[in-house]
Amino acid sequence: MVRIRLRRMGAKKKPFYRIVVADQRSPRDGRFIENIGTYDPLTDPPTVNVKTERAGHWLRVGAQPSEAVARLLKKTGITDESGKLKEIEADAAEATPAEPEAA
Numbered sequence: 001m002v003r004i005r006l007r008r009m010g011a012k013k014k015p016f017y018r019i020v021v022a023d024q025r026s027p028r029d030g031r032f033i034e035n036i037g038t039y040d041p042l043t044d045p046p047t048v049n050v051k052t053e054r055a056g057h058w059l060r061v062g063a064q065p066s067e068a069v070a071r072l073l074k075k076t077g078i079t080d081e082s083g084k085l086k087e088i089e090a091d092a093a094e095a096t097p098a099e100p101e102a103a
Contacts, residue, residue, distance in 0.1 A: 001023075001024045001064060002021060002022070002023060002024070002033070002058070002061075002062065002063040002064070003021070003022060003023075003024050003063060003064050003065070003066060004019065004020070004021050004036070004055070004058055004059070004063050004064070004065040004066065004069050005019075005020065005022060005028075005065070005066040005068075005069055006018070006019060006020075006039065006066065006068055006069060007019075007020045007022075007028065007029055007032065008028065008029055014042065015041060015042070016038070016039075016040055016042075017038065017039040017040075017041070018035050018037070018038055018039075019035070019036050019037035019038065019039060019050060019055075019069060019072070020032040020033070020034065020035050020036065021033045021034045021036060021058050021063055034054065034058075036050060036051045036054045036055050036058070037049050037050035037051055037055070039072060048072050048075065048076055050072070050073070050076055050078065052076075052078055055073065055078055056078065056085055059079075059085055060085065065083075070083055
């Protein structure tokens with residue numbers, strides 16, 4: 001299964017994380033598929049940078065976010081409270097077929 005999770009970077013006692021898409025079986029700091037953002041917990045407030053279109057793509061194709069990444073995506077506004085993409089709800093409303101016009 002493909003997961004969206006944090007990869008720890010930075011020095012000892014100074015954590016810095018990359019938000020990556022990786023296979024569930026890969027080690028935490030090991031091989032990954034794509035880097036989609038960063039998270040710096042040491043700044044006040046913590047800094048989160050996410051490539052929204054790439055995160056949305058991976059969520060649409062079935063990647064599961066870890067608990068920490070799910071919280072970050074919710075804070076940045078990419079997902080709603082239930083964990084679903086906000087874009088999908090807007091796209092579903094647009095995708096409904098329009099009523100045929102009366103002739």
